[in-house]
Amino acid sequence: MSQRPTGAVVLGGSLSGMLAARALAPYAGRVTVVERDALPTGPRPRRGLPQARHAHQLWSGGARALEELLPGVTDRLRRAGAHRLPVTTDMVVLSPQGWYRRWDESHGMLLCTRDLLDATVRALVCADERIEVVEHAEALGLGCPDGTVTGVRVRVGDAPERTLRAGLVVDATGRASRTPRWLAELGLPAPRTRRVDAGVVYASRLYRAPEGARDGFPVVNVQLDPRSRGPGRGGVLLPVEDGRWLVTLYGTRGGEPTTDAGDFERYARRELRHPVIGELLAGAEPLGDVSITRTTANRRHFYERMPGWPENLVVLGDALAAFNPVYGHGMSVAAQSALALRSVLGRSGWHAPELARSAQRAVARPAGAAWELAVGQDVFFPGAAQGGPSLRERLSAAYVGRLAYTATGNGRVARRVTDVMALERGAHILLAPSVLTAAAAGPLKPELSGPPLTKREREAAGMPL
Known part of the structure; x- marks a missing residue:
């Protein structure tokens, strides 16, 4: 391994790939990002990222990792219009167990369009002279004599195939890996792979928020209920840059929203478990058409468990584990995985034996945490997974449901739940004796009868008081 060549190749120029390139640059010396499309200049749509039209959020665990990789990125995003909202102070959420109260801040959430986030990260990463992006390039296969990856075969445009030599190849090509x-x-x-598909369809649309609600408005989230016998339906309203709301509606098999712009607000008002999002949209101005996405299955490759693994290959991002976007964890996992890759390199060094194996195990940890959260809900929808939920998943879901119910009226438990949801701490904290005792006791405050919007927020949005 002392002969490991310098240089790294990252396959894929989306968020995961860019952050991986940033993590590698100080150790690899030079990093080549291979991207099949042309990357836009500025915050504009990217051809290979249709899911960018839908709601995205960066939980505080991901935002902290992003800032460690790219110091100053948070301030840059906020200057461009991104919002930082305190959790759960600026969240209006109907869970399957009832409305959450708006407790004092425990964590934060960074909100903007995916186009703005990607453009900001891309500009900072590409300003590093050690990083080069090759566009219109297709990865054809690995150069792998004797079980050691030494590079990747690529074709750029119509040019002949060539090999990019590398001491490390990172696959960040997403679901198409x-x-x-x-x-x-x-x-x-073949690696062990699991797929849990609740059949969720997403429909999203941008709105110009009412003038008084363009600054400081909370997230509004009506969650679907996996316990219901019929299709699950939900929706989320996120304040994003330029005084806009990004609204995503979603439904499982039999309850899917459509691309019909005329049906969008009807679905929000009549199909969700509460009409609050539809009521808010009555005072907002629609901007553009409805975007729809059907590729929402949870899918994970357990590469870290394979008995044999080729030297010099690491897989991360959606290529490793892809999540139902409703939980908002994909971007946070991408940032935490890139940070984990950097930590392994910093701790072990570029020439360490079995570096790729160590890195693969490290990037699997944040992916695994988000996987448990997503699958623990989606597996209960009919047809989501072969064989349905396991006994362990049934027991875990019952306990998490009890915690969520307790969190509607217990601020201390709500904080522990958001510790996990924000990817700040592992799920093991939910088994602490004090949390177990609180869950047994249940909520300390009575159930809320409706969405906890303030009088000022209702007035600003043009809603009846």
Whole structure:
């Protein structure tokens, strides 16, 4: 391993790939990002990222990792119009167990469009002279003599195929990753893979918020209920830059929203468990058409558990684990995974034996935490997973449901729950004796009868008091 060449290649130029390149640059010396599309200049749509049209959020655990990788990025995003909202102070959330109260701040949430976030990160990463982006390039396969990855075969445009030599190759190509096929070509067994698909369809639309609600308005989230016998339906309203609201509606099989702009507000008002989002949209101005996405399944490759793993290959982002976007964890996991990759390099050094194996295990940890949160809910929808939920998942869901119910009227438990949801701490904290005792006792305050919007917020949005 002392002969490991300098330089790294990152496959994929989306958020995961850019952050991985940033993490690698101080150790690899030079990093080449291979991107099949042309990357836009500024906050504009990217061809290969249709999910960018839907609601995104960066939980505080992800925002902190992003800031560690790119110091100053948070201030830059906020100057461009991104909002930092305190959790749960500026959140109006109907959970399956009832309305949450707006407790004192425990964590934060960074909100903006995906286009703005990607453009800001891309500009900072590409300003690093050690990082080069090759566009219109397709990765064809790995250079892998004797089980060690030494580079990647690529074709740029119509040019002949060539090989980019690298001491480390990172696959950040998302759901379309070819790594399972490449591993098979190397004679390695298929990784254990699990897919949980609740059949969720997302429909999103931008709105100009009412003038008085363009600054300081809370997130409004009507969650679906996995316990219901029929299709699950939900929606979220996020304040984003330029005085706009980004609204995403979603439903499982049999309850899907459509691309019909005329039906969007009807769905929000009549199909969700509470009409608050539809009521808010009555005073807002629609901007553009409805965007729809059907690729929302949870899917994870357990590469870290494979008995054999090729030297010099790491897989992260959606190529490793893709989540139902409703939980808002994908971008946070991307940032935490890139930070985990950097930590392994800093601790072990570029020439460490089995560096890729160590890195693969490290990036699997944040992905695994988000995976448990997503699958623990989605597995209960009909047809989501072969065999349905396991006994462990049933027991875990029952306890988490009890915690969520307790959190509607207990601020201390609500903070512990948001510790986990914000990817700040592991789920083990929910088994602390004090939390177990509180869950057994239940909520300390009575159930709220409606959304906890303030009088000022209702007035600003044009809602009846």
